[in-house]
Amino acid sequence: MITRKELIKKYLEFFQSKNHQVIPSASLVPANDPTVLFTTAGMHPLVPFLIGQKHPLGKRLCGIQKCIRTTDIDEVGDETHHTFFEMLGNWSLGDYWKKEAVEFSFEFLTEVLKIPKEKISVTCFKGDKDAPKDEESEKTWKSLGIKKIKFLGKEDNWWGPAGETGPCGPDTEMFIKDKSGKEVEIWNDVFMQYHKTKDGKFEPLKQKNVDTGMGVERTLAILNNLDDNYQTEVWKPIIEEIELYCGKKYKGNEKPMRIIADHVKAAVFLIADGVEPSNTGRGYVLRRLMRRAIIKLGNLKGKKNVYGFGSDLLIPIVDSIYSIYQDYKELKENKQRILGVIRAEGEKFDKTVNNGLNFFDKLTKNKKNISGKDAFLLYQSYGFPIELTQELAEENKVKIDIKEYEQELKKHQELSRSASAGIFKSGLADHSDKTIRLHTATHLLNEALRKVLGEEVKQRGSNITPERLRFDFNFPRKLTDKEIKEVETLVNKKIKEGLEIKRNEMELKDAMTSGAQAEFGMKYPDRVSVYSIGNFSKEICTGPHVKNTKEIGKFKIIKEESSAAGIRRIKAVVE
Numbered sequence: 329m330i331t332r333k334e335l336i337k338k339y340l341e342f343f344q345s346k347n348h349q350v351i352p353s354a355s356l357v358p359a360n361d362p363t364v365l366f367t368t369a370g371m372h373p374l375v376p377f378l379i380g381q382k383h384p385l386g387k388r389l390c391g392i393q394k395c396i397r398t399t400d401i402d403e404v405g406d407e408t409h410h411t412f413f414e415m416l417g418n419w420s421l422g423d424y425w426k427k428e429a430v431e432f433s434f435e436f437l438t439e440v441l442k443i444p445k446e447k448i449s450v451t452c453f454k455g456d457k458d459a460p461k462d463e464e465s466e467k468t469w470k471s472l473g474i475k476k477i478k479f480l481g482k483e484d485n486w487w488g489p490a491g492e493t494g495p496c497g498p499d500t501e502m503f504i505k506d507k508s509g510k511e512v513e514i515w516n517d518v519f520m521q522y523h524k525t526k527d528g529k530f531e532p533l534k535q536k537n538v539d540t541g542m543g544v545e546r547t548l549a550i551l552n553n554l555d556d557n558y559q560t561e562v563w564k565p566i567i568e569e570i571e572l573y574c575g576k577k578y579k580g581n582e583k584p585m586r587i588i589a590d591h592v593k594a595a596v597f598l599i600a601d602g603v604e605p606s607n608t609g610r611g612y613v614l615r616r617l618m619r620r621a622i623i624k625l626g627n628l629k630g631k632k633n634v635y636g637f638g639s640d641l642l643i644p645i646v647d648s649i650y651s652i653y654q655d656y657k658e659l660k661e662n663k664q665r666i667l668g669v670i671r672a673e674g675e676k677f678d679k680t681v682n683n684g685l686n687f688f689d690k691l692t693k694n695k696k697n698i699s700g701k702d703a704f705l706l707y708q709s710y711g712f713p714i715e716l717t718q719e720l721a722e723e724n725k726v727k728i729d730i731k732e733y734e735q736e737l738k739k740h741q742e743l744s745r746s747a748s749a750g751i752f753k754s755g756l757a758d759h760s761d762k763t764i765r766l767h768t769a770t771h772l773l774n775e776a777l778r779k780v781l782g783e784e785v786k787q788r789g790s791n792i793t794p795e796r797l798r799f800d801f802n803f804p805r806k807l808t809d810k811e812i813k814e815v816e817t818l819v820n821k822k823i824k825e826g827l828e829i830k831r832n833e834m835e836l837k838d839a840m841t842s843g844a845q846a847e848f849g850m851k852y853p854d855r856v857s858v859y860s861i862g863n864f865s866k867e868i869c870t871g872p873h874v875k876n877t878k879e880i881g882k883f884k885i886i887k888e889e890s891s892a893a894g895i896r897r898i899k900a901v902v903e
Contacts, residue, residue: 369539371539378495391416396412398411412594548562574625788895799898884901
């Protein structure tokens with residue numbers, strides 16, 4: 329039996345022996361990257377370095393990254409899909425290439441994890457009009473004694489770009505036979521060697537990168553000879569708590585229990601990283617996860633009709649998550665806030681459900697049918713899954729137009745997918761001239777807020793699109809018009825002064841003692857980049873920035889509002 333802790337330790341120690349530096353897991357909320365809602369892979373925090381910026385820790389990196397993926401949210405409930413998961417990865421930023429990457433993967437699998445090479449099969453890119461067959465990977469695998477090599481096209485063995493343009497390239501995937509004889513993917517080595525242009529051409533990259541990914545949950549299941557990820561130690565304590573709470577066994581209730589375990593775990597980690605339930609963006613995903621878990625848990629516990637589901641329904645499950653992930657400081661430090669958000673959302677959902685029940689009563693008064701559109705409205709506006717609406721309809725001897733409901737749901741899902749795809753339209757990350765100007769402006773804004781409101785002000789998050797910047801900071805009240813004007817004036821004063829922006833690399837402890845500002849709760853590697861704007865601002869940051877503040881343009885605050893309890897938000901533009 330290999331544990332999560334052992335797997336992570338073995339992986340990081342192996343790559344450290346190959347001259348890789350360990351980087352910490354970044355937040356689930358991407359820093360200064362408007363192209364994604366969440367950190368979905370280990371490469372997201374490395375975007376500036378994948379496109380050429382020098383990393384303070386060098387060209388060889390490794391780490392474990394917590395991730396959230398919502399594209400498969402409807403698939404959760406089977407043995408292998410998860411919303412929250414951990415990804416082990418190693419990266420070469422313009423250093424080693426295919427031969428070394430494949431050799432590292434093979435050595436770790438066979439010598440460290442002791443997997444017989446006879447059990448390993450691989451796939452490689454077969455080549456097409458855009459890129460040739462990946463013969464280098466094939467040659468390396470053959471030299472290592474791997475006989476089962478399959479060649480597949482872009483749909484299977486090609487990564488990216490994340491949007492319409494950007495870095496991309498072939499990959500080679502590794503598979504292991506599980507106890508049933510089924511081949512399960514255990515690892516993927518991606519070779520970023522091309523840049524896809526707007527006109528669809530694939531141009532060779534100046535800096536070629538290796539980006540690999542090994543999912544902790546799936547790997548633990550394979551190594552422990554399990555065909556159900558939810559029976560591994562990273563899920564079992566949660567499942568057992570649900571069994572105890574509901575008085576029912578996992579066997580026979582696998583799907584709802586998996587959904588509850590998955591959604592509550594994802595919610596806890598999202599709240600720990602500062603996400604609050606809302607009706608848009610990240611907050612909507614969090615709300616959807618929590619409400620779906622409440623419905624499923626309520627049904628399992630036998631609470632019919634959802635009356636008074638109770639604000640504390642998810643609370644007993646939370647401690648079991650803490651028992652698994654004792655190495656994440658953000659969970660410990662934010663426990664009371666996590667419990668408070670879960671409780672408050674439960675109370676809010678109770679009210680919403682009761683409103684939905686009232687709406688259902690109006691819909692069915694003197695009627696024997698519910699249209700699919702109304703059933704979908706119950707789902708979208710009141711959080712009623714179709715199963716609940718069907719249950720209520722059955723009790724009231726009312727029929728639902730399920731076909732029409734499914735058509736409405738399909739339309740909604742297609743719109744959601746289009747919206748998600750739209751998030752990626754800028755590519756791997758938007759580093760246009762406008763976003764770089766706005767990014768530098770956030771540094772000036774951060775320091776201006778500290779000068780006007782007091783040094784206790786700390787950054788709590790930011791988001792930049794080509795249209796505007798959004799900056800969150802701790803402050804107990806609404807800013808006055810005078811304070812907003814003072815901040816705006818100070819930022820513009822520093823822009824006009826034409827201050828130079830300089831970047832220095834230093835040890836994290838030296839950066840902190842030098843007075844460099846750091847985002848609250850953010851994890852940083854031992855060596856960091858510090859950007860100084862004249863003598864006005866000094867911050868730990870990955871960049872990129874303009875060279876002189878005169879390049880920014882005129883700064884204008886367009887909105888100041890509450891983001892969460894004790895957190896204010898400023899939206900601003902540059903003209």
